[in-house]
Amino acid sequence: MNQEITEITSAQNNLVKLARSLDKKKARNETLLFRAEGARHVLEGIECGAKLYGLLFSKNVASRPHVRELIEHAKKQNARIGQVSDSVLESVTHRDNAQNVVGIFHQNFGKLDDFTDLDLLVALERPKDPGNLGTIIRTLDSVGGQGIILLEESCDPFSTECIRAGMGSSFSVKIVKAKLDDFINWQNKNGFRLIGTSLKGSDLHTKTDMGKKTILLMGNEQSGIDDDLAGKCDALIKLPMKGRADSLNLAIATGVCLYEIWRQRDFNGRRIEGGQ
Amino acid sequence: MNQEITEITSAQNNLVKLARSLDKKKARNETLLFRAEGARHVLEGIECGAKLYGLLFSKNVASRPHVRELIEHAKKQNARIGQVSDSVLESVTHRDNAQNVVGIFHQNFGKLDDFTDLDLLVALERPKDPGNLGTIIRTLDSVGGQGIILLEESCDPFSTECIRAGMGSSFSVKIVKAKLDDFINWQNKNGFRLIGTSLKGSDLHTKTDMGKKTILLMGNEQSGIDDDLAGKCDALIKLPMKGRADSLNLAIATGVCLYEIWRQRDFNGRRIEGGQ
Numbered sequence: 136m137n138q139e140i141t142e143i144t145s146a147q148n149n150l151v152k153l154a155r156s157l158d159k160k161k162a163r164n165e166t167l168l169f170r171a172e173g174a175r176h177v178l179e180g181i182e183c184g185a186k187l188y189g190l191l192f193s194k195n196v197a198s199r200p201h202v203r204e205l206i207e208h209a210k211k212q213n214a215r216i217g218q219v220s221d222s223v224l225e226s227v228t229h230r231d232n233a234q235n236v237v238g239i240f241h242q243n244f245g246k247l248d249d250f251t252d253l254d255l256l257v258a259l260e261r262p263k264d265p266g267n268l269g270t271i272i273r274t275l276d277s278v279g280g281q282g283i284i285l286l287e288e289s290c291d292p293f294s295t296e297c298i299r300a301g302m303g304s305s306f307s308v309k310i311v312k313a314k315l316d317d318f319i320n321w322q323n324k325n326g327f328r329l330i331g332t333s334l335k336g337s338d339l340h341t342k343t344d345m346g347k348k349t350i351l352l353m354g355n356e357q358s359g360i361d362d363d364l365a366g367k368c369d370a371l372i373k374l375p376m377k378g379r380a381d382s383l384n385l386a387i388a389t390g391v392c393l394y395e396i397w398r399q400r401d402f403n404g405r406r407i408e409g410g411q
Numbered sequence: 412m413n414q415e416i417t418e419i420t421s422a423q424n425n426l427v428k429l430a431r432s433l434d435k436k437k438a439r440n441e442t443l444l445f446r447a448e449g450a451r452h453v454l455e456g457i458e459c460g461a462k463l464y465g466l467l468f469s470k471n472v473a474s475r476p477h478v479r480e481l482i483e484h485a486k487k488q489n490a491r492i493g494q495v496s497d498s499v500l501e502s503v504t505h506r507d508n509a510q511n512v513v514g515i516f517h518q519n520f521g522k523l524d525d526f527t528d529l530d531l532l533v534a535l536e537r538p539k540d541p542g543n544l545g546t547i548i549r550t551l552d553s554v555g556g557q558g559i560i561l562l563e564e565s566c567d568p569f570s571t572e573c574i575r576a577g578m579g580s581s582f583s584v585k586i587v588k589a590k591l592d593d594f595i596n597w598q599n600k601n602g603f604r605l606i607g608t609s610l611k612g613s614d615l616h617t618k619t620d621m622g623k624k625t626i627l628l629m630g631n632e633q634s635g636i637d638d639d640l641a642g643k644c645d646a647l648i649k650l651p652m653k654g655r656a657d658s659l660n661l662a663i664a665t666g667v668c669l670y671e672i673w674r675q676r677d678f679n680g681r682r683i684e685g686g687q
Contacts (some may be wrong), residue, residue, distance in 0.1 A: 179655065266542075270660050279653030301659070307655040341674055374527070375673065375681035377555030379455065379583040383666070384546050390663040391670045397651065398617055405651035 140206065141219040143191075146226040150189050150217050154227045154237055154273055158295050166301025167242045170226055170294035174201050176303040177238035181208045183306035188238035189215040193224055196235040214239075223271045242293050245309040250282045255349045257389060257397065258284040258318065259377060260364060261355040262304070265290045270386040271353075276304035278397045284350070285312045286364075319367055322350060328369045332388060333360050334381075336373035343370045345396040353392075356385050416482065419467075419493040420507070422502040426465050426493050429512055436440060443518045443568035444558040448504055450477050452579040453514035459582035462532045465491040465515035469500055472511040482590050490515075491596040517523045518569050523597045526558045530624045531664060531672065534560040534594065536640060539567045545576025546662040547629075552580035554673045555680055560626070561588045562640075595643055598626060604645045608664060609636050610657075612647035619646045621672040630669075632661050 143151060156162035157170040168188050171177055178201065181187060190209040196202045197218055209216050227237055250256055257275050262268050268290055272283060283292070291297065292310050301308075313321075322329055330345055331352040345351075352368060354360035365371055374388055383391070397403075419427060432438035433446040444464050447453050454477065456464060466485040472478045473494055485492050503513055526532055533551050540543050543565055548559060559568070567573065568586050577584075589597075598605055606621055608626040621627075628644060631634035639646055650664055659667070673679075 139560040145668035184657075234541055270663060273656050274659060274663050275652075276656040277652050277659055302656065302658075302660075304654070304656045339678070374670070375551075375678040376553050377673075377680050377682060378552040378580070380549050380552040380578065380580045381457075382578075383553055384549060384578075384662070386660070387546060387550050387662060387666040390659070394667045395648070395670075397653075402615070404653050405654060 139152045140216045140218055142194075143219045143223060146223050148217065148223075149221060150191065150215050151219065151223055151227060154189065154191055157239065158229075160291055160294070163242070163291065163293055163327040166227055168239050169242055169298060170227075170295060171238045171240060171298055171305075172236070174205060174236040175237050176306075178203055178208075179303040180240055180306045181205070185243065185306050186241040187212045187214040187238055188241055191217045191219050191224065191227065191237040193221050194218045195221060201367055202236060218344055228379045237406070241279055245282070245311045247311055247313055247317065248282070248293040249309060250311065251325050253281045253410070255280040256282045256284060256350045257393070258286055258352045260286045260291065260360055261353065262289050262353075262385065263356050264385070265292075265294045265297035265382070266300045267301075267356065267386040268292055269297040269305065271389045272297070272301045272308050272310075273304040274386070274390045274393055276308050278393045279307070280393065282309045282311060284318060285310065286318055297300075315361075315364060315378050319364075329367060330392075331360050331365055331368035332374065332392060333365055333371050334373060335365065336371035338370050340372045340374060340395045343372050344399070346399045349396060351389070351392050351396065353389050412643060413475040416492045416494055418470075419499060422499050423546060424493065424499075426467065426491050427495065427499055427503060429563060430465065430515055433515065434505070436567055436570070439518070439567065439569055444515050445518055446503075446571060447514045447574055447581075447660050448512070449510040450481060450512040451629055452570045452582075453481055454484075455579040456514060456516055456582045457481070461519065461582050462517040463488045463514055464491040464517055465493070465545065467493045467495050467500065467503065467513040469497050470494045471497060477511060490663065521558070521587045523560070523587055523589055523593065525585060526560070527601050528589065529557045531556040532558045532560060532626045533669070534562055534626050534628045536562045536628065536636055538565050539632050540572045540661070541542055541568075541573035543632065543660070543662040544568055544578045545573040545578075545581065548573070548577040548584050548586075549580040550662070550666045552576050554669045556584070556669065558585045558587060561586065561593060562591055562594055568604045571573045583651045589639075591640060595640075605643060606668075607636050607641055607644035607647045608650065608668060609641055609647050610649060611635075611641065612649035614646045614648045616648045616650060616668055619648050620675070625672060627665070627668050627672065629665050633668075
């Protein structure tokens with residue numbers, strides 16, 4: 136509770152080097168940590184119960200109330216805390232005009248059984264692009280979905296690119312890694328509708344019932360859903376296409392399906408702001 | 412018609428240097444050229460009538476029929492043609508396992524009057540992210556939309572990142588740059604419904620009539636639609652939101668709206684494949 140705030144001036148300080156190293160998969164795998172950038176997203180993480188390992192903030196913003204608040208949270212969690220110059224922060228994020236705050240968090244994967252009672256999940260088979268994955272996480276959060284299932288080898292949901300694209304939603308959406316067989320067994324037992332999207336599909340998304348307990352299954356960017364897995368789906372939808380394009384970006388296809396699912400549920404629970 | 416195919420072995424060859432330089436905005440602005448990668452997308456460009464300035468292909472694929480076809484097209488257009496090694500191509504695209512074919516095309520912007528008779532356009536106010544722009548172009552093509560209007564200063568639709576994200580659709584979707592005032596005047600005269608999306612909006616997209624001649628207007632990633640411009644819209648929609656996320660990625664929001672527009676038009680004209 137009484138840890139001091141270290142004034143860090145060197146980009147070679149250990150906490151700074153750790154924060155910087157988390158761009159690399161090897162460092163993330165060894166430490167089971169990841170990095171989030173920006174005061175808002177770090178606070179999001181804390182509010183969602185993510186465990187903070189370390190906090191770096193620019194001395195230029197040290198007196199701002201929301202940064203004081205973050206420092207208090209960090210102290211309570213016994214996190215390492217470092218006050219740094221903007222140039223040291225830029226050396227961490229490799230960005231000019233870097234964010235003023237960087238948080239280092241413990242990675243947290245859930246298990247399939249955490250998802251048993253939920254009613255809107257996305258399963259992704261071997262997604263490759265971390266920007267797509269982060270954008271899907273952000274979109275799923277936006278429609279009130281609760282969990283992502285990564286099937287087999289996937290890009291890393293804790294990579295910097297994925298966390299950036301997730302815009303804070305990586306903290307509110309739970310992520311589970313699963314083997315195909317385990318996923319199918321679990322899904323069969325728990326009464327989900329498994330809705331796959333596939334260029335080989337024939338059902339129109341707007342005519343396919345996704346009103347109840349649904350898992351939206353999306354295939355890999357290049358190869359789509361594995362044939363075996365497609366055979367297990369309750370419905371295989373194909374988004375309508377026109378023009379010369381022969382497919383949609385994975386995150387776009389997922390977003391269109393998620394909003395269709397929510398439309399079928401009457402946009403239940405949507406936020407009403409400004410007295411609308 | 413009888414130009415020879417040059418065998419290029421040096422990464423410092425002028426055509427190779429030109430192709431490489433087109434990653435830079437300055438070089439694109441000076442030459443009014445851009446680069447497309449991959450035999451499929453280069454053919455797409457030729458089929459859509461884009462003017463080819465130069466063609467580079469790997470000698471490993473020189474005898475493949477689709478590459479022979481591209482070379483014939485390039486000869487007809489009096490384009491510069493170079494056969495290169497894979498490592499020279501990789502020096503152009505800065506990618507390992509580069510595409511086997513690189514095309515250099517002339518940039519082509521349309522004018523607003525080209526769009527007068529069309530029924531589905533997207534107008535983007537000052538978009539900043541070329542990946543978003545390319546993804547929007549790909550999605551617009553997928554729903555059969557025909558044109559993009561870039562309002563005021565925008566990221567470059569001919570940047571390599573935008574062309575890559577566009578996946579060939581940059582050739583089939585026409586792009587116009589316009590000043591706000593000119594856009595408003597033109598739009599008023601031509602009977603479009605101007606539908607803006609805004610966090611300040613109050614209309615539900617699924618309850619807003621977008622069945623006829625529509626321009627979907629999307630704001631800048633950070634600041635949304637300018638207030639003045641919002642005042643000119645026939646409707647201001649806000650996509651429903653839930654969870655902790657406070658906004659959607661620009662390309663996702665655009666994709667959700669475009670598929671809603673097409674839903675309202677009964678997915679008219681969608682491609683039916685495999686006897687579905």
